[in-house]
Amino acid sequence: MLPAPSRVVDQIVQNRALLWANTIPTVKATCAGFALSLSVSFGLSVALDFMPRLRRALFPIFVVSQTLPLVAIAPLVVLWFGFDLTPKILIVALVTFFPMLVALVDGYEATDREIEDLMRSMGASRLQVFRSARLPSAMPYFFAGLRISITYAVVAAIFAEYVGARAGLGIVILNAKNSFRPDLVLAAVVISSLLTLCLFGCTALLQRVVLGWRDVEGHR
Amino acid sequence: MSFLEMENVSVTLGDTAVLEKISMRVEEGEFVSILGPSGAGKSTLFRLLTGGLPLQGGRISFGGEPLAARKNGFAFMPQRDALMPWRRIIDNLTLGLEVQGTRRREARAKVMPLLADFGLEGFADHYPAQLSGGMRQRAALLRTVVLGRPMQLLDEPFGALDALTRIQMQRWFEARWQKARWTSLLVTHDIREAVALSDRIYVLSPRPARVIAEFAVPIPRPRLVEAPGAQAHAIESELLETLLQQTREHP
Ligand SMILES: Nc1ncnc2c1ncn2[C@@H]1O[C@H](COP(=O)(O)OP(=O)(O)O)[C@@H](O)[C@H]1O
Ligand SMILES: [Mg+2]
Numbered sequence A: 001m002l003p004a005p006s007r008v009v010d011q012i013v014q015n016r017a018l019l020w021a022n023t024i025p026t027v028k029a030t031c032a033g034f035a036l037s038l039s040v041s042f043g044l045s046v047a048l049d050f051m052p053r054l055r056r057a058l059f060p061i062f063v064v065s066q067t068l069p070l071v072a073i074a075p076l077v078v079l080w081f082g083f084d085l086t087p088k089i090l091i092v093a094l095v096t097f098f099p100m101l102v103a104l105v106d107g108y109e110a111t112d113r114e115i116e117d118l119m120r121s122m123g124a125s126r127l128q129v130f131r132s133a134r135l136p137s138a139m140p141y142f143f144a145g146l147r148i149s150i151t152y153a154v155v156a157a158i159f160a161e162y163v164g165a166r167a168g169l170g171i172v173i174l175n176a177k178n179s180f181r182p183d184l185v186l187a188a189v190v191i192s193s194l195l196t197l198c199l200f201g202c203t204a205l206l207q208r209v210v211l212g213w214r215d216v217e218g219h220r
Numbered sequence B: 001m002s003f004l005e006m007e008n009v010s011v012t013l014g015d016t017a018v019l020e021k022i023s024m025r026v027e028e029g030e031f032v033s034i035l036g037p038s039g040a041g042k043s044t045l046f047r048l049l050t051g052g053l054p055l056q057g058g059r060i061s062f063g064g065e066p067l068a069a070r071k072n073g074f075a076f077m078p079q080r081d082a083l084m085p086w087r088r089i090i091d092n093l094t095l096g097l098e099v100q101g102t103r104r105r106e107a108r109a110k111v112m113p114l115l116a117d118f119g120l121e122g123f124a125d126h127y128p129a130q131l132s133g134g135m136r137q138r139a140a141l142l143r144t145v146v147l148g149r150p151m152q153l154l155d156e157p158f159g160a161l162d163a164l165t166r167i168q169m170q171r172w173f174e175a176r177w178q179k180a181r182w183t184s185l186l187v188t189h190d191i192r193e194a195v196a197l198s199d200r201i202y203v204l205s206p207r208p209a210r211v212i213a214e215f216a217v218p219i220p221r222p223r224l225v226e227a228p229g230a231q232a233h234a235i236e237s238e239l240l241e242t243l244l245q246q247t248r249e250h251p
Helices: A005-014 A016-050 A052-067 A070-081 A085-109 A113-121 A126-163 A169-178 A182-210 B042-049 B089-093 B095-099 B104-114 B133-145 B163-180 B191-197 B230-249
Strands: B004-013 B016-026 B031-035 B057-062 B074-077 B151-155 B183-188 B200-204 B211-216
Touching: A005 A016, A005 A182, A016 A052, A016 A085, A016 A126, A016 A169, A016 A182, A052 A085, A070 A085, A070 A126, A085 A126, A113 A126, A113 B074, A126 A169, A126 A182, A126 B095, A169 A182, B004 B042, B016 B031, B016 B042, B016 B211, B031 B191, B042 B074, B042 B151, B042 B183, B074 B133, B089 B095, B089 B104, B089 B133, B095 B104, B095 B133, B104 B133, B133 B151, B133 B163, B163 B191, B183 B191, B191 B230, B200 B230, B211 B230
Parallel strands: B031 B183, B031 B200, B074 B151, B151 B183
Antiparallel strands: B004 B016, B004 B057, B200 B211
16 A cells, blocks of 8 residues: 555654654765765776777676676675675665766767877877867766766665665665555655755756856757 | 878778878978879878878888978868867867967967957857857868968868858968968869869879879969969869779779
């Protein structure tokens, strides 16, 4: 039986202190995990861009890392790293890292060859070509990847909490389920959706700043 | 010795022979065109000159030295304008100077006074997408010219423009060239353009490209202010005949 929306709203209001206290760990795990995955995927994407042979060697391994079922991996990570923030950060990073890496690597590859030829004719170094041509060319791809990953990130954080944590929206959901409180489960779900929307909005805002040139008239 | 000399230059890409024993020369201050069908290998020749491809066979000397010894000899204008859509026009124009290590402020100070001459005044802060095709092409040319390199390589600079804009641009270009007399190598498949702008014309065969003819164009400038005269017409017909004969042999 599905509780009425009014009841869910009611639960959010009544349990606001509990929900707020448990949203904070989830936000922390999401943001820290995502920051980790961003820095690793960016660093790696640069390395792979400068070393195509490394790319060919490592890419299959990354693909394999994506085939591992999260249901099996998450409990292991929690087992190894305990109930603190660390395993959540790792799981969020594991889930979001690959889409970001692919977005960046594909983005570099999408650089207009004539722009690269032009820069080389100007005497640009490989690094200059990367900074002035390949990196900006990858930005639209980067943001496409970012918007997808950020939605995965929240789900991954909640799932990681569900598997084992002291606090977090995942724990609220778990406890509410165990005490047969679908209204409270849904209240936590609504909060997590709002959180996702909020983060999604942040990326959209960032995109408007970084890709502002695409909003001028003439594009599309 | 000529300013630029190519001798028996050959290029194979993958299994495709693209250039076959190309020999050409360009004198200082001379405007030379390469006329050839699409896909012949004209852009490939430019990639060779600008260091995008290693020299596989033959010899290229530039300013009396082997090409490899001369860095930054060419200012290159690619086939499409290759303006970076994320940079404002002014930042596109200073790209080459920045690559060479000029500070942004100095680079801008150097470019700004040239905008008017290239019909770009008031558009420094626009993005390329906001400009017309002709303006983008002029911006690409200015980006090339501002480097002050000894020689210009122009790859079908007016190829993407509509007919009217193209004629306007050619006229504007001729006037501009007469003032500056840049040593230039122009790639085109437009016969009229080649005759209007060049001192000499090399005709290439379809791929693998060979030089099949060389024409001198001893017509006084400016040539584009009035309608082309009988001499221009005669050269144009001869060029057309040479090109058509080739495609007949290689259908
Ligand atoms: N990397 C490559 N491998 C194989 N063939 C290529 C490669 N790059 C270009 N070509 C071929 O070389 C030919 C010449 O190309 P290009 O120099 O761009 O011609 P043009 O500028 O005269 O139109 C084309 O037919 C093209 O298919
Ligand atoms: Mg070409």
